[in-house]
Amino acid sequence: MKYTGLDLLNNHFLNKGTAFTKEERKDNKIEGLLPPFVQTLDQQVEQAYENYSNKDTFLAKRMYLMDLFNENVTLFYKLFSEHVNEFMPVVYDPTIADTIENYSHFFLDPQNAAYLSIDDQDDIEATLKNVSAGRDIKLIVVTDGEGILGIGDWGVQGVDISVGKLMVYTAAAGVDPKSVLPVVLDAGTNRKELLADDLYMGNHHERVTGDKYYNFVDKFVETAENLFPDMYLHFEDFGRSNAANILNKYKDQILTFNDDIQGTGIITLAGILGALNISKEKLTDQVYLSFGAGTAGAGITKRIFDAMVEEGLSEDEARKHFYLVDKQGLLFDDTEDLTPEQKPFTRQRSEFSNADELTNLEAVVKAVHPTILVGTSTQPGTFTEGVITEMAAHTERPIIFPLSNPTKLAEAKAEDLLKWTDGKALIATGIPVEPVEYNGVTYHIGQANNALVYPGLGLGSMAVNAKILSDGMINKAAHSLGGIVDPTQPGAAVLPPVSKLDEFSMTVAVGVAQQAIDEKLTDAKDAKQAVADIKWEPKY
Numbered sequence: 354m355k356y357t358g359l360d361l362l363n364n365h366f367l368n369k370g371t372a373f374t375k376e377e378r379k380d381n382k383i384e385g386l387l388p389p390f391v392q393t394l395d396q397q398v399e400q401a402y403e404n405y406s407n408k409d410t411f412l413a414k415r416m417y418l419m420d421l422f423n424e425n426v427t428l429f430y431k432l433f434s435e436h437v438n439e440f441m442p443v444v445y446d447p448t449i450a451d452t453i454e455n456y457s458h459f460f461l462d463p464q465n466a467a468y469l470s471i472d473d474q475d476d477i478e479a480t481l482k483n484v485s486a487g488r489d490i491k492l493i494v495v496t497d498g499e500g501i502l503g504i505g506d507w508g509v510q511g512v513d514i515s516v517g518k519l520m521v522y523t524a525a526a527g528v529d530p531k532s533v534l535p536v537v538l539d540a541g542t543n544r545k546e547l548l549a550d551d552l553y554m555g556n557h558h559e560r561v562t563g564d565k566y567y568n569f570v571d572k573f574v575e576t577a578e579n580l581f582p583d584m585y586l587h588f589e590d591f592g593r594s595n596a597a598n599i600l601n602k603y604k605d606q607i608l609t610f611n612d613d614i615q616g617t618g619i620i621t622l623a624g625i626l627g628a629l630n631i632s633k634e635k636l637t638d639q640v641y642l643s644f645g646a647g648t649a650g651a652g653i654t655k656r657i658f659d660a661m662v663e664e665g666l667s668e669d670e671a672r673k674h675f676y677l678v679d680k681q682g683l684l685f686d687d688t689e690d691l692t693p694e695q696k697p698f699t700r701q702r703s704e705f706s707n708a709d710e711l712t713n714l715e716a717v718v719k720a721v722h723p724t725i726l727v728g729t730s731t732q733p734g735t736f737t738e739g740v741i742t743e744m745a746a747h748t749e750r751p752i753i754f755p756l757s758n759p760t761k762l763a764e765a766k767a768e769d770l771l772k773w774t775d776g777k778a779l780i781a782t783g784i785p786v787e788p789v790e791y792n793g794v795t796y797h798i799g800q801a802n803n804a805l806v807y808p809g810l811g812l813g814s815m816a817v818n819a820k821i822l823s824d825g826m827i828n829k830a831a832h833s834l835g836g837i838v839d840p841t842q843p844g845a846a847v848l849p850p851v852s853k854l855d856e857f858s859m860t861v862a863v864g865v866a867q868q869a870i871d872e873k874l875t876d877a878k879d880a881k882q883a884v885a886d887i888k889w890e891p892k893y
């Protein structure tokens with residue numbers, strides 16, 4: 354179908370705006386609908402960046418960029434690709450949290466997302482057809498909005514996380530924006546302020562749970578699979594009681610991925626390997642403490658555990674290296690309300706003389722002397738000076754990753770961690786942090802955010818249309834981020850910088866595609882070629 358006239362200008366995939374040439378303007382019946390001077394893409398980028406820079410707040414900058422995206426996808430991604438480091442916190446986390454919390458009030462545009470309601474399940478197929486409009490969909494990011502970052506249940510407003518994650522796929526790894534689809538499953542919300550808000554745009558009822566909920570998810574997955582058989586299905590920010598269930602249900606059947614469980618596991622393992630590369634210690638010598646053992650915490654724990662087993666420990670030996678702390682304190686085998694993902698990593702009370710006192714982080718740190726402390730608790734400021742100095746008293750280079758997002762929920766600030774450990778801590782944070790000066794050294798802080806890895810992982814998997822996402826492919830991704838940072842530099846970061854995201858996304862993509870070929874999960878033969886063939890670039 355050929356779009357002309359206003360239909361062409363209003364199609365954000367095809368629109369070139371002022372870059373339409375004189376001939377194109379004539380051919381497409383848009384002569385006179387644009388100012389006469391024909392701009393290049395670079396000139397458009399310059400102009401857009403000037404506009405962007407004149408906005409005072411991250412929120413205003415984000416809104417400007419979303420408008421630009423809705424006008425002209427090519428220009429948006431060209432601009433994004435030239436300023437990845439600067440735009441990531443605006444397009445994505447942490448600013449995205451503000452737009453999710455205020456979605457129904459800020460609302461201007463549905464941004465080509467599919468809004469699927471548990472109350473209108475007969476519409477699922479029609480919605481997916483309407484929104485894709487004949488496009489060949491290869492990537493869906495779907496959320497049900499129950500566990501958005503660390504800010505909880507935001508119902509249909511969570512759709513912005515699907516939109517934002519997809520933007521990072523394209524900016525970081527060159528996923529073709531015409532081939533993607535953001536989806537929100539609206540099963541209700543338990544946030545009372547939304548239910549009471551007349552302007553709330555989602556279903557005004559509490560979350561539907563149990564069989565009806567899982568059947569809804571099933572119906573969506575089945576319909577999407579039928580319509581888009583080559584699709585890579587990315588689940589994002591589902592609630593703690595559903596995320597792992599859903600992943601376990603589909604991961605051996607279709608090409609699917611849970612970002613909070615698997616993506617976070619990969620990037621945290623990569624960060625730990627980067628830290629050990631600096632301290633020259635072995636993974637199998639580490640004592641690991643997860644503070645907050647929910648979707649991400651348990652997902653990371655399993656990935657680090659698997660890595661220890663790969664490095665030669667038996668499962669029983671490896672398990673002894675792990676401690677989980679959640680709301681109840683240190684998790685024991687007799688603790689109430691354990692999740693299935695926590696159970697394999699619980700401890701026995703008989704291991705401690707003061708087991709009943711191990712109900713807070715500091716007491717646990719005192720008792721178990723962790724060398725690695727990872728925070729996915731959503732509890733800000735919980736890595737206190739007391740906790741950290743106690744940890745640092747028993748290990749030379751403590752590895753400390755406060756990963757809770759957005760910024761306001763981080764367990765600690767990087768500069769405090771450096772101060773409290775006299776510059777010894779090896780740190781990664783969930784959100785971007787400026788380098789920290791301490792005692793004459795500039796410390797670069799790695800960002801252990803799954804955004805550093807899910808784009809490359811997805812692109813590689815899609816490039817070869819792998820049957821499933823295997824543990825081997827996941828493992829390959831985790832080991833693909835080394836070798837970029839020079840670990841001998843004082844203040845070196847544990848992970849490569851976001852400014853090189855496009856570069857290392859390609860390393861991840863090719864590594865993952867090759868792994869799929871090696872495991873015979875695809876008919877493709879040449880990983881590099883397959884990745885090059887599928888990669889999209891923003892140009893006219």
Ligand SMILES: NC(=O)c1ccc[n+]([C@@H]2O[C@H](COP(=O)([O-])OP(=O)(O)OC[C@H]3O[C@@H](n4cnc5c(N)ncnc54)[C@H](O)[C@@H]3O)[C@@H](O)[C@H]2O)c1
Nearest residue numbers: 502503593645646647648649679680730757758783802803
């Ligand atoms: N950096 C990243 O890439 C990344 C990825 C995923 C999640 N996260 C962050 O991790 C956090 C958790 O996300 P999730 O999806 O695992 O959520 P979740 O709700 O599944 O898990 C949070 C866990 O923290 C526990 N918790 C709550 N209060 C606690 C307390 N006082 N002490 C100890 N534990 C407590 C909860 O019981 C739950 O088990 C969020 O802030 C999220 O933004 C970061």
Ligand SMILES: O=C(O)C[C@H](O)C(=O)O
Nearest residue numbers: 446502503613758802803
């Ligand atoms: O979205 C992010 O920034 C990372 C992660 O998926 C999260 O839920 O916090």
Ligand SMILES: [Mn+2]
Nearest residue numbers: 502589590613
């Ligand atoms: Mn997430």
